[in-house]
Amino acid sequence: MSAPSHTTSYYAASANDKNLRPALQGQVEADICVIGAGYTGLSTALHLAESGFKVVVLEATRIGFGASGRNGGQIVHSYSRDIDFIEKHYGDKAGAEMGKMAFEGGKIIRRFVDQYNIQCDLKDGGIFAACNGKQMRELESKKALWETHGHNNLELLSDTDIQKYVGTTRYKGALLDKSGGHFHPLNLVLGEAAALESLGGVIYEDSPVTRVEEGAKAKVHTENGSVSANFVVVAGNAYLGGLIPKLQAKTMPCGTQVITTEPLSEAQQKALLPNGQCVEDCNYLLDYFRLSGDGRLIYGGGVTYGAREPDKIESLIVPKMLKTFPELKGVKIDYAWTGNFLLTLMRLPQFGRVSNNIYYAQGYSGHGVTCSHLAGKVLSDAIQGQAERYDVFAGLPQYPFPGGRTFRIPYTAMGAWYYTLRDKLGI
Structure with missing residues (x-):
């Protein structure tokens, strides 16, 4: 074997x-x-x-x-639940201490890359893209929250401003985090x-x-x-x-899927992401994308429970990519894969x-x-x-999933369906 x-x-x-x-x-x-x-x-x-x-x-x-x-290879600060959630549920002290650490991970990555000369195509700049007005208001709150905890280098982008960074009309605005970034994971x-x-x-x-x-x-x-x-x-x-x-x-393992296009021309790259930042949207089941060091579009998103075959991954992710960048219709997909991350309650x-x-x-x-x-x-x-x-x-606190191993997947799938519906309705 x-x-x-x-x-x-x-x-x-x-x-x-x-x-x-x-x-x-x-x-x-x-x-x-x-x-x-x-x-x-x-x-x-x-x-x-x-x-x-x-x-x-x-x-x-x-x-x-x-x-x-x-993974998607993006430097995204804080936690899956942001600092305000921690403050609300676990107290101001926990929120303050977690806030002090929320932006340290990216600095550690950059130190390792610099100190040990790691060649991983590290590039600065990350964008959180709003798909509706509610998400844009949440990004305004995120900017204020992060600045309260000492994280600056943030800029709000209007629906027209973001088109200078992402070649699509899909988004209603964005938050540019200049200390974000992306790399070959x-x-x-x-x-x-x-x-x-x-x-x-x-x-x-x-x-x-x-x-x-x-x-x-x-x-x-x-x-x-x-x-x-x-x-x-x-x-x-x-x-x-x-x-x-x-x-x-x-905990429960959850799968996410990623595709990578063939190398794109320089003109195509400039049309999609003129300044080379990585992007993730603000949906619960979010899309994320960026350009690789050799000019491919790496696009991922969604959540599944269990592995998928490459052709199934393409059928899930290509429609998402084309919704953002319809001009890529017919582009060759060279790679498709899935991987698990670990979800807590x-x-x-x-x-x-x-x-x-x-x-x-x-x-x-x-x-x-x-x-x-x-x-x-x-x-x-x-x-x-x-x-x-x-x-x-x-x-x-570390809670077990209700119903043990038997019911973890259906409970979480129901939750994912609920939040997907909220994303679609913009509520």
């Missing part, structure tokens, strides 16, 4: 590093063992290695195999892996964890070996499976401990690119005894 490889995505086809790491064999000792070589795991591992710790990372398949190597995570290895960290691929043995010194088992460590970080997110049952009960990330020395972070609910990098810093600090910021996240 051949070892699992990456999905057939544009990112995998254009990855800078196609080298494979060996599987774990035998007994290994480390200060910290990280389960999962995605953004959460590698951000944690890299922060710890920078502080001098011996770190071992166990990856079931390939570095960046999950959402970290499949798989090349970012591969660059972070190389940075970790340059500091002495070790990554084992094809090493799915079969059991985590708790104790004063935890022991993480794979089929052909084990890692004994003072601390363990569980960072499998949507691809963790049933390894830690009590974590599985509090409250759509807020879950940080916590399985036991005294086994930490986890998961459930970014579609906002994982920046928050996962923040999580790595927060977990690294907590392991080193600076747990104040970790405690803020860990203090947020």
Whole structure:
């Protein structure tokens, strides 16, 4: 049986590093063992290695195999629920502390890219596009909210202004976040892996964890070996499976789909996105798109439960793309893929401990690119005894989905239908 490889995505086809790491064999000792070589795991591992710790990372398949190597590649700040939601439901103190951290993840990404010379086509600028008047008013509120928490570099765009940035008449206005941006997500995570290895960290691929043995010194088992460590970080997110049952009960994997066109002419690129920013709309089941480093349009959106075949993905996403850019009718689609992100009931990330020395972070609910990098810093600090910021996240309630595993999907599908209807009606 051949070892699992990456999905057939544009990112995998254009990855800078196609080298494979060996599987774990035998007994290994480390200060910290990280389960999962995605953004959460590698951000944690890299922060710890920078502080001098011996770190071992166990990856079931390939570095960046999950959402970290499949996502839209956009730097979007804050959380899936914004700071005002946190203030309203969990108090001003929680909101203030979460607000202080809401814009840090993007800075961590940029530091890694600059410090370790990661080649991932990083480009500045992100746009939130309003599909109706209600969404435009919400963007006005978002600008005021973020500025209250010290995040500036924001500009509201009218329905005519946005056409200077996005070649469509679909939107009623937008919020331009000049500190947002986009990049090749798989090349970012591969660059972070190389940075970790340059500091002495070790990554084992094809090493799915079969059991985590708790104790004063935890022991993480794979089929052909084990890692004994003072601390363990569980960072499998949507691809963790049933390894830690009590974590599985509090979340649900959801799929999103992405397509990539053939390379477009320079004139086509300028007509679609003249200044090269990435875009996401403000719908609950949102569309997101951007240009790749080699001039392709990457377009994604929607939510499904379970994987889709490439032809089915095209049938779902191409109509969305043509609604935004009808002039692309007939353009060749070179790649189509799906991937899972992890949804929580409250759509807020879950940080916590399985036991005294086994930490986890998961459930970014579609906002994982920046928050996962923040999580790595927060977990690294907590392991080193600076747990104040970790405690803020860990203090947020973590509810199981009603009805357990049996009813998670239908309940969430009903919720998605409701919010889709609201989006269509503009209410």
